[in-house]
Amino acid sequence: MGDVYDNQRAMRQMRKAAMQRGVVAILDVGTSKIACLVLRFDGPEQFKSVDGVGSMAGQSQFRVIGAATTRSRGVRFGEIEAMQETERAIRTVVQAAQKMAKVRVDHVIASLSGGRPRSYGLDGALDVSGGMVTEQDISQVMANCDVPDYGSDREVLHAQPVNFALDHRSGLADPRGQIGNRLTTDMHMLTVDSVALQNLFYCIKRCDLELAGLASSAYVSGMSSLVEDEQELGAACIDLGGGSTGISVFMKKHMIYADSVRMGGDHVTSDISMGLQIPAATAERIKTFYGGVVATGMDDREMIETGGETGDWEHDRRTVSRAELIGIMRPRVEEILEEVRARLDAAGFEHLPSQQIVLTGGGSQIPGLDGLASKILGQQVRLGRPLRVQGLPQAAIGPAFSSAVGLSLFAANPQDEWWDFEIPADRYPARSLKRAVKWFKDNW
């Protein structure tokens, strides 16, 4: 874990360096598309003091000066499968975005949608014995969290302190300077497959870019598509992506749970392709033009030409009614939503005070999805679109870009993670001066 800690600290340093230069790229590597935004940090609030997030949720700090999307290649379930292909796709999108921005970017903040994210709730305690809680105590209490054995093939992606409690008072956002005896913390830790992470890392490195941050795409799409009170009172964001569906649960503006279902829009497409015996590209086109999940009588009469170029006239002139298409799509969408429901139930989502569910991602554009989702997930379902950020082109404001926009917000205002706090004293090297200072403080 120490390695991750140092890696993440190094990435934070890189992010600071990128902020100094004022230009940073956002790379959302998804299963069906790869999006790249180039952000310039020169907004009026850039140099304001860091007291809270600031107005407009902090997104007035930056503006988007370049945006590009390309079809993703070599990615399945949000994980990189064919490195060379993905690398080429990343090169394409980064070059296009750079060209639009007319500036070279060196630092990139990426998101990972696959990698089988797994959430852990940790708690740690520290005896401060009536003293004032210092920054060092906070890092110490987080270091005291008993970390479960999450497996040697996994890496920590997020480790955020969600709650602090001092003696009997819980729900403290910032216990520094308060006086008490026993400081406890709850931490949310998200781990992902280290192989998926390394592949992404390597791909980005091969494109001559420096990784300045990593985030789970479920988390960042929740940040961009949930409104503030939903984040405060409790809500789940369902990011219906191409290869995987991300789930993130927010409470008190902190992510408390994240998961992903390894099914998404591509599975719907492949169902259509298999069911109608048509190529995947045609199936994708039919899905986006005529897809839906609720059939009406009208849909029986609306015939869709599937087309084809086999040379067989009968085969090429086949038609399919929209009701049939919906009949193929609906079971798969239902399956995805059922799976999401199961994950939310397992996470104890029903215990939250508010059970708002927000659907976002490219898959949420299926007509009638909100009706279907409210039958499966509960009554409080809405379709979410990402926050508006300055300079984002019209083509990139749809729900498919919620994780890209969320990554921009993450780049501007990352939440405090474990590695953002001071290094706990016992992690210092043995001859460190700080360690000596701490010894003197403790003994005199």
Place this chain on the structure above:
Amino acid sequence: MRSLIRRPAAAVPHDPAPSRLGYRYQRLLLTPGFRATMRIGVPILLIASIAGSHFSQPENRAALMAQIESTKQRFQQRPQFMVKAMTITGADQETMTRVIDLLPKEYPVSSFDLDLEETRRTIEALDPVQSASVRVGAAGTLEVRLTPRVPAALWRDGADLRLIDGGGIVSGTVTSRSDRLDLPLIAGDGAEQHIAEALALYAGAGPLQERVRGLVRMGERRWDIVLDRDQRIMLPATGAVAALDRVIALNDAQDMLERDVVVVDMRNAQRPTLRMNEEAVAALRRVNENITTNGAGN
């Protein structure tokens, strides 16, 4: 069966991805420093190298210099800048001929070729000229206005008689004393350095002025006033004017200088001394003896 119609080979699906090299090239071109270099540095370098290679040939350099020179000439030779004549005012004929020698001989001449300041300095270096103003006036005339030096005294320097002004600066020579009878004559070693003192003494001579033949600097420290009839007033090194005033007062009271006095020695203020000529001394002695004998006889 082989198809009879030739069709292009199945098109390879276009790969929009840039090659690694192309990608790096694009990134290089988007680097701000590199862009600036390409936009400014390279053109400047190109221009500099072309110009350098062109002018490394001596004939090209010479041609450029000739071009510049002819353009300059054409501009300077415009009629607006030409000086067609000259006028000299405020000097006598002799000085004027000397000044004309210092001015350009041929007209018209471009005013760019005239160094008025230098001309003025050379003209002012002439002895008879105290100051000069040189300017190019209206209608292309070189106007030289001279202020001549006013001689205050004649200075006998060896065999020469020189005109000298109040500052001790020689402004010319005269052949004989009678040319400038209005000026006092000054002689002696180091006399030219104390002209002001000499002139003050001459001015203070008052009623004696017609009789003054000249002033002689003695031993480079004091003045003698030489009067006609070979009379000489020896003045002290300091307080010479006061001493002269005393002599004049004595003269007024007793007509001292009308008598047979050769030298009035005022060098010691406590003890003014007269020297009479020998005949007068002898006469005086005779008279005294007569008086003594007569008195003894009484």
